[in-house]
Amino acid sequence: MSEPLWTPDPAAAARSEMAVFQAECARRTGRRLATWGEFQDFACAEYRTFWRLFLDWSGTLCEGDHEPVCLGDGVAEARFFPRLRLNWTENLLRTVTPGDAAAEAMVAVDENGGRRAWTRGALREQARALAGGLQAIGVRSGDRVVAYARHAGETVLACLAATALGAAWSAVAPDLGVEAVLARFQQIEPVVLFAHFDHAYQGARKGLEDRVRAVLAALPSVRAVVVLDGDGFTGDPPPGVALHTLDALRRRGAASELAASTWWPRFPFDHPLFVLFSSGTTGRPKCIVHGHGGTLLEHQKEHRLHSGFGPSDTLYFHTTAGWMMWNWLVSALACGTRIVLYDGSPTWPQPDALLRMLQREAVTVFGTSPAYVQYLKEAGLDPARDVPLPRLRAIQSTGSVLYDWLFHWLHEHVARVPVQSISGGTDILGCFVLGHPGLPVWAGESQCVSLAMDVRAAADGVARRTGTGELVCMNPFPSRPVGFLADPDGTRYRQTYYSQHEGAWTHGDFLTLHERGSARILGRSDGTLKIRGVRIGPAELYSVVLAMEGIVDAMALAQHAPDEPGGTRLVLLVVLAPGRVLDRPLMLRIKKELQTRASPVHVPAVIAQVQALPQTHNGKRSENAASDALHHRPVRNLVALRNPECLEEIRRLGGAQAP
Amino acid sequence: MQPASLDPTLRKLVIDWLDDNYHFGEAEQLIGSDDRSFLQSGILDSLGFVKLILHLEKTLGIVIDRKDLTPANFDGLAKIVGYVSAHPGYAARKRP
Secondary structure: OOOOOEOOOHHHHHHOHHHHHHHHHHHHHOOOOOOHHHHHHHHHHOHHHHHHHHHHHHOOOEEEOOOOOEEOOOOOOOEEOOOEEEOHHHHHOOOOOOOHHHOEEEEEEEOOOOEEEEEHHHHHHHHHHHHHHHHHOOOOOOOEEEEEOOOOHHHHHHHHHHHHOOOEEEEEOOOOOHHHHHHHHHHHOOOEEEEOOEEEEOOEEEEOHHHHHHHHHOOOOOOEEEEOOOOOOOOOOOOOOEEEEHHHHHHHHOOOHHHHOOOOOOEEOOOEEEEEEEOOOOOOOEEEEEEHHHHHHHHHHHHHHHOOOOOOOEEEEOOOOOOHHHHHHHHHHHHOOEEEEEEOOOOOOOOOHHHHHHHHOOOOEEEEOHHHHHHHHHOOOOHHHHOOOOOOOEEEEOOOOOOHHHHHHHHHHOOOOOEEEOEEEOOOOEEEEEOOOOOOEOOOOEOEEOOOOOEEEEEOOEEEOOEEEEEEEOOOOOOOOOEEOOOOOOHHHHHHHHOOOOOOEEEEEEEEEOOOOOEEEEEEOOOOEEEOOEEEOHHHHHHHHOOOOOEEEEEEEEEEOOOOOOOEEEEEEEEEOOOOOOOHHHHHHHHHHHHHHOOHHHOOOEEEEOOOOOEEOOOOEOHHHHHHHHOOOOOOOHHHEOOHHHHHHHHHHHHOOOO | OOOOOOOHHHHHHHHHHHHHHHHOOOHHHHHOOOOOOOOOOOOOOHHHHHHHHHHHHHHHOOOOOHHHOOHHHHOOHHHHHHHHHHOHHHHHHHOO
């Protein structure tokens, strides 16, 4: 039998908050909870008791009745803490240790070496003042605000201030094209747009004013623009829209009642906090609403218990303001953890620029992705030798599957610390599998399933605690979405998560659950495309491609990348008008259109012309059949296809290389 | 303007790869001069350089020592083509 990659020190594990809380649960319930298995079984079976105890133990600032913990038992319908009121921002900015106002809470670094830091005291004061300013321009609880923003300190500040007032926050990164931004923001109907007007990546500066103008022109609900950098528009702002700078709003709010007070408004547990986007296989991106209470409790559980974050930690997670890991990172403020933001290219101006930043900032937990680890490996870098990270105590990775050899590489070439592969997603704003301070790390595996989530592998109609199958969760948990926007009766929400396996949340991943409690994510089980960790909405891709002259039909597929073990690449199949041929100029034009109108991640690695795409007898296109053919797998449900003969052509592309 | 000394096959290989992966038909125009720094002008970052190296290795059947992966050897079209032209593996491949 193989050995674990890393084994915890028993004394350190016993001091962890996971162990402390486990002991607390045993004491309060009188149960024997000596092992992780016993603790997890209890937390899943008696989730009401678990969440009640966790709420008390975590010191969450809240008011109202802690009972009932959960109304209903159905995983789709259950509602947690219906009589509780709280505020996510208040809990992030609370006093974690006495006198922590002087402690550095957030550092924002950019690729040009720029650095700004905020103490917890400064963050509290500025968030309050900005909230006062937003209140003065009419932002109210229940409003929605959006950000077209870089991964910078002012973005976090804007989010804290807006959500503190009860407005829901939603953000996208500046590399998203105008059409893709509007496909998201038009559904939200925001009242305020926070925007950066300047963006630097890899040494090249790019003005964003034209994009901001184009976005605003199609968002009539926006009453005000808050400029996150500089002075904003070079000419007049668009008519009907008030223009503010972040600093001016903050100064205006400094004299407000809110800025002078010590209280924050509190909201119902399910009050909308974030709107995140999930790119589906059809239609516009789904707008997933997450609530204050579910987000806060789930992140506290993942951060303090599973990850062991505390006031002595400095956390860096590589993300943009538009990915859910940004929200996850910001939430770590609630543990008293210092967070580090990085704006720019991780490999500019030097190949190891990001690592040098981690070293300078004495990062203790490094969150990364398999794609970046693969880059370090391919570039022949040896961080342990050249850029040692002596303070590092853990590496976390998410976005796609971290394969065994990358665990070993990290251990040998970065640091001999636990490598924690964590996985979940936008849908739950958290993780289903992640790390554990008291369990060993096995290469290629996540250490355990998330506490109090009854995660199983469903196959052949049975959901099992061990084995391989589709990831399902059998019990309710607080961080399920509050719902979707533009889905008044919840039909789309229920259809998305609860229609595949009765009485269970279906996540859209395949996984293996091992006897020893660890888990291995195997990839997507639904039609969602995930390329190098980024979810891509095929519908957005089709809207660009099918608008091009001469393209009759198109289908996007994720294919195992032949040159990158474990990696995936985007393949676009196109059907052209009669007589048209996919030549190089057309291929480059398709890529350019996608880069400009969608985003760089929508650009396929391979574009291939086919005569037809597989369709069912009902006329529905079958991505599954095309994907099976592309991967030379037996095609599922072949009899359901109207034109199975077209698969042979796709099968021949299976070995196609990027042109 | 393309200096006469640059191997045209290699030059085209790099330009085509930049077009296919990053600049989609605009690489030649963006580069302007064969001596222009890719890093300074935002044409390619370090992550892109690694991908380019892997492509050159695979296409040309050569192995590039990662110690050679420095701006002096790779930061610009002329440098890349010059380095690969002088690579023993490429020279051997070209020999009749």
